[in-house]
Amino acid sequence: MIERARRYAVLGTGAVGGYYGALLQRSGFEVHFLARSDCEHIARYGLAVRSPMGDFVLPKVHVYSEAGTMPRCEVVLVTLKATHNHLLASMLPSVVAQGGTVVLMQNGLGGEAEIFPWAAGAQILGGLPFICVNKTAPGQIHHIDYGLVTLGAFGPDYAPQGQSPVLLQVAEDLQQAGIAVETAADLMLARWRKLVWNIPYNGLSVLLNARTDQLMENPATAALAEQLMAEVKAGARACGRDFPDAFIEKMLDHTRAMQPYRTSMKIDAEQGRPLEVETIYGHPLRIARRAGAQMPRVEMLYRQLQFVDARIRTVGKVATRA
Missing domain, CATH: 1.10.1040.10 (N-(1-d-carboxylethyl)-l-norvaline Dehydrogenase; domain 2)
Structure with a gap:
């Protein structure tokens, strides 16, 4: 296992969060998962991924049912559905480390601006997965096809931010985990x-x-x-x-x-x-x-x-x- 300076949190261990978080942990990153509905199952049996890229199981993961019990992490992947974004007002301040980064991996427009007041001064990135993946049962992730993640930095009024150092750093982490990444100078x-x-x-x-x-x-x-x-x-x-x-x-x-x-x-x-x-x-x-x-x-x-x-x-x- 390769030791990494940056710890990752995954807020929402559904299909997307479970898949990308599992890849990060498998490659050696320390990852902490928030899983509200199947926390006990994952704590007991771990996470299992079925994928055309190769099946694997993580028998032991750091998993929590409440964000307030999680350690502060340098990078927080938000993979909750946008319908639950109001919960981030209490989650993010307790999870993101000082000077950390929040990556909003959701569909649609406007999410980064919505969570900005709750991000505790963290740099915000938008993450756009192009992936076919489903959660088929508690702790069971089925990756079907694709997997590319587009990353872009958020700025005031969604003005293009270019290739920021934080953006490139997170992109490198994902690539080292075997995730295809492209960076976007214009998140909007x-x-x-x-x-x-x-x-x-x-x-x-x-x-x-x-x-x-x-x-x-x-x-x-x-x-x-x-x-x-x-x-x-x-x-x-x-x-x-x-x-x-x-x-x-x-x-x-x-x-x-x-x-x-x-x-x-x-x-x-x-x-x-x-x-x-x-x-x-x-x-x-x-x-x-x-x-x-x-x-x-x-x-x-x-x-x-x-x-x-x-x-x-x-x-x-x-x-x-x-």
């Missing part, structure tokens, strides 16, 4: 590019009860996905962030080539969990509208998902009261 541009995939496939998979391969095999839904991507590109361009049309073709080709996949939003809907509707749809729509762009197909998707999300939350409240 990187987040718009990620939305090119997230907006069509997350929403359509929920509303049509379909995997990504099923969406791409049907000419009508494949065409709709491409039209939604074009609207996202138009929204980004209105906000001063543009990218070539070839990027849309690249995302379509990647999706055709990937293994059959249930998106994270589809799994959340199936399991009765609140959906990340605002960060993936609502916030980008409002930003684009203020910049003068209309995204009518995306807005229709947003309104439909609001209905689904409200129904899930209502059922959840009834079940809690019962």
Whole structure:
């Protein structure tokens, strides 16, 4: 095992946090995991990863059910769903070390600005995983395909920050753990590019009860996905962030080539969990509208998902009261 100066915390040991945190620990980093629902299982049996890159088990991990009991760490990976970001107001000040770094590994727009007041002066990075990974059972992670992480530094009003030393340092750590990394000089541009995939496939998979391969095999839904991507590109361009049309073709080709996949939003809907509707749809729509762009197909998707999300939350409240 290689000793490392930087300790890592993973806030949210779901599919993404469990996978990347496990890779970091396997490579020799000291990693501390927050796992609220399956903490006892992980403490007893560890974390198991099934992956086309090679299966492995970590029989012993540092795992906690409460953030307040975790040690302070130099790098904190936030892999909670954006619907739980309000919890970070109490978590981050107790976990991030002085002069540390918080990496927000979530979908959508605006998360870095939301957590900035709670980051205890830490440098904030945005982390954008392009990965197919699911948590199949307590402590069980199934990596299906891909795994690239794009890292960008957050600054006031999302102004491009370039390649900061902290950004490069975290990128090097992830690469040493076997994680493919690319760095982005403009975090906002990187987040718009990620939305090119997230907006069509997350929403359509929920509303049509379909995997990504099923969406791409049907000419009508494949065409709709491409039209939604074009609207996202138009929204980004209105906000001063543009990218070539070839990027849309690249995302379509990647999706055709990937293994059959249930998106994270589809799994959340199936399991009765609140959906990340605002960060993936609502916030980008409002930003684009203020910049003068209309995204009518995306807005229709947003309104439909609001209905689904409200129904899930209502059922959840009834079940809690019962």
